[in-house]
Amino acid sequence: xxxxxxxxxxxxxxxxxxxxxxxxxxxxxxxxxxxxxxxxxxxxxxxxxxxxxxxxxxxxxxxxxxxxxxxxxxxxxxxxxxxxxxxxxxxxxxxxxxxxxxxxxxxxxxxxxxxxxxxxxxxxxxxxxxxxxxxxxxxxxxxxxxxxxxxxxxxxxxxxxxxxxxxxxxxxxxxxxxxxxxxxxxxxxxxxxxxxxxxxxxxxxxxxxxxxxxxxxxxxxxxxxxxxxxxxxxxxxxxxxxxxxxxxxxxxxxxxxxxxxxxxxxxxxxxxxxxxxxxxxxxxxxxxxxxxxxxxxxxxxxxxxx
Amino acid sequence: xxxxxxxxxxxxxxxxxxxxxxxxxxxxxxxxxxxxxxxxxxxxxxxxxxxxxxxxxxxxxxxxxxxxxxxxxxxxxxxxxxxxxxxxxxxxxxxxxxxxxxxxxxxxxxxxxxxxxxxxxxxxxxxxxxxxxxxxxxxxxxxxxxxxxxxxxxxxxxxxxxxxxxxxxxxxxxxxxxxxxxxxxxxxxxxxxxxxxxxxxxxxxxxxxxxxxxxxxxxxxxxxxxxxxxxxxxxxxxxxxxxxxxxxxxxxxxxxxxxxxxxxxxxxxxxxxxxxxxxxxxxxxxxxxxxxxxxxxxxxxxxxxx
Numbered sequence: 001x002x003x004x005x006x007x008x009x010x011x012x013x014x015x016x017x018x019x020x021x022x023x024x025x026x027x028x029x030x031x032x033x034x035x036x037x038x039x040x041x042x043x044x045x046x047x048x049x050x051x052x053x054x055x056x057x058x059x060x061x062x063x064x065x066x067x068x069x070x071x072x073x074x075x076x077x078x079x080x081x082x083x084x085x086x087x088x089x090x091x092x093x094x095x096x097x098x099x100x101x102x103x104x105x106x107x108x109x110x111x112x113x114x115x116x117x118x119x120x121x122x123x124x125x126x127x128x129x130x131x132x133x134x135x136x137x138x139x140x141x142x143x144x145x146x147x148x149x150x151x152x153x154x155x156x157x158x159x160x161x162x163x164x165x166x167x168x169x170x171x172x173x174x175x176x177x178x179x180x181x182x183x184x185x186x187x188x189x190x191x192x193x194x195x196x197x198x199x200x201x202x203x204x205x206x207x208x209x210x211x212x213x214x215x216x217x218x219x220x221x222x223x224x225x226x227x228x229x230x231x232x233x234x235x236x237x238x239x240x241x242x243x244x245x246x247x248x249x250x251x252x253x254x255x256x257x258x259x260x261x262x263x264x265x266x267x268x269x270x271x272x273x274x275x276x277x278x279x280x281x282x283x284x285x286x287x288x289x290x291x292x293x294x295x296x297x298x299x300x301x302x303x304x305x306x
Numbered sequence: 307x308x309x310x311x312x313x314x315x316x317x318x319x320x321x322x323x324x325x326x327x328x329x330x331x332x333x334x335x336x337x338x339x340x341x342x343x344x345x346x347x348x349x350x351x352x353x354x355x356x357x358x359x360x361x362x363x364x365x366x367x368x369x370x371x372x373x374x375x376x377x378x379x380x381x382x383x384x385x386x387x388x389x390x391x392x393x394x395x396x397x398x399x400x401x402x403x404x405x406x407x408x409x410x411x412x413x414x415x416x417x418x419x420x421x422x423x424x425x426x427x428x429x430x431x432x433x434x435x436x437x438x439x440x441x442x443x444x445x446x447x448x449x450x451x452x453x454x455x456x457x458x459x460x461x462x463x464x465x466x467x468x469x470x471x472x473x474x475x476x477x478x479x480x481x482x483x484x485x486x487x488x489x490x491x492x493x494x495x496x497x498x499x500x501x502x503x504x505x506x507x508x509x510x511x512x513x514x515x516x517x518x519x520x521x522x523x524x525x526x527x528x529x530x531x532x533x534x535x536x537x538x539x540x541x542x543x544x545x546x547x548x549x550x551x552x553x554x555x556x557x558x559x560x561x562x563x564x565x566x567x568x569x570x571x572x573x574x575x576x577x578x579x580x581x582x583x584x585x586x587x588x589x590x591x592x593x594x595x596x597x598x599x600x601x602x603x604x605x606x607x608x609x610x611x612x
């Protein structure tokens with residue numbers, strides 16, 4: 001998708017294959033780190049690993065690594081902190097799927113954690129992943145200033161906590177079967193999924209020593225792609241089929257959920273997606289050539305098929 | 307209770323009233339800090355506060371403050387980190403009480419969180435308390451070295467996570483209706499309740515700038531009072547009545563739980579309590595006069611009526 005308001009500098013054009021390879025390289029780096037945790041053997045570890053190894057796009061750690069690169073750092077050193085974001089994401093999925101929450105039996109085509117290990121065990125696996133995430137965030141990381149690292153811990157906790165993700169999940173729980181207006185819908189998304197994406201970008205930039213100006217630029221970028229991601233999700237649910245998506249299509253309609261298309265119409269949602277994608281590109285200006293991957297990532301989110 | 311193997315120096319004798327007052331002063335300091343969190347209004351905050359304000363002995367923050375004092379520090383500066391321990395303890399109680407876990411409808415004489423707010427909400431309140439605890443642990447605290455603070459974050463996460471409290475809770479869940487031997491019972495206690503008590507003492511000492519020798523001494527002290535606490539709990543369940551305890555007496559017997567008295571006999575459990583209390587006193591030697599309160603706390607745990 002080309003940008004319409006903000007032209008992208010010519011040097012940013014790269015072919016899609018190269019982007020795909022970089023995306024996979026980042027994800028592989030994350031996966032290899034995730035595979036080597038020295039957890040004790042037992043049901044708890046099995047249950048944590050079951051959900052952690054279920055795949056997914058690793059979008060949060062990838063975003064953090066790309067943000068670190070964009071401000072001039074390299075990713076290997078900050079892998080523990082970056083992977084903590086995937087643990088937090090995974091814990092939130094495990095708890096979301098519980099009978100007392102969204103009551104989903106399947107996740108990414110496999111049985112949900114609580115269907116395999118039991119509800120009590122799933123609650124504990126989520127608790128353990130969340131807690132271990134903070135152990136990772138506080139790991140010694142070479143070349144990272146300890147004041148900045150403490151700030152990163154604090155910001156991740158804030159983004160994941162009552163004023164962020166958990167707060168959004170509570171709003172979502174309370175909004176079941178209720179029609180939301182656009183402002184309310186955006187608030188749920190901003191808290192439930194947006195806050196962690198934003199902190200992923202900030203975390204990478206903070207740990208890699210980025211300036212406040214660059215941290216703020218990445219914040220605006222992540223806010224924009226966070227909403228773009230959600231709008232695209234809503235559009236795909238409407239326009240795609242279950243086989244392509246790997247999950248039931250048209251489920252928003254069946255569940256009478258408020259979505260961008262239901263509130264703005266399909267054309268309105270597509271326009272909004274374009275606006276958010278353009279905002280994402282624009283936010284990156286200050287980062288120059290080191291942000292190539294992030295430009296491609298914004299397009300990828302808007303163009304993905306599932 | 308006097309010490310039989312290790313005589314306590316004469317200057318440590320203080321009257322019980324003075325200890326009670328100090329205990330209350332510490333707890334009041336904690337309560338006043340807990341009462342002023344700037345959480346957003348709504349069900350989530352209500353639910354978090356419901357459990358957080360349910361009282362309890364505040365033993366973990368008190369232990370941390372006393373440990374900080376024992377190594378030469380003062381407590382006010384490290385209150386955020388110290389109170390994080392109470393949030394972690396409270397989250398663990400909320401999740402423990404859930405139907406999928408211990409299925410308790412009451413806690414400290416009040417309805418359990420999930421009975422008042424619903425299961426999904428209780429899961430989220432626990433998640434939010436745990437997450438906010440790490441925000442507190444990473445707060446700027448005047449006079450605290452940031453390397454030490456990161457170590458404290460890491461140690462608390464480790465003590466609360468899969469190799470600590472959550473791991474112990476999983477063992478406990480798997481041990482239901484199963485007879486444990488003494489080694490297994492101690493392992494459950496060491497992980498489920500001991501790890502957080504130990505890290506409370508370490509946290510106070512680490513943040514207040516204590517030497518490794520003093521941190522280790524406080525570790526041994528906390529290990530001993532942790533087990534003493536559990537042994538005393540088991541003895542009280544057997545010897546006391548429901549009115550005094552504020553919870554049903556003889557419940558271990560009814561639930562066929564493995565306890566110290568069931569595995570060592572009542573006399574054996576009382577001897578073990580004395581041994582652990584003596585170990586606690588002995589561990590404090592290196593701390594001298596600044597550990598007066600901790601000596602009294604060990605006796606208080608062994609002598610308490612509920």
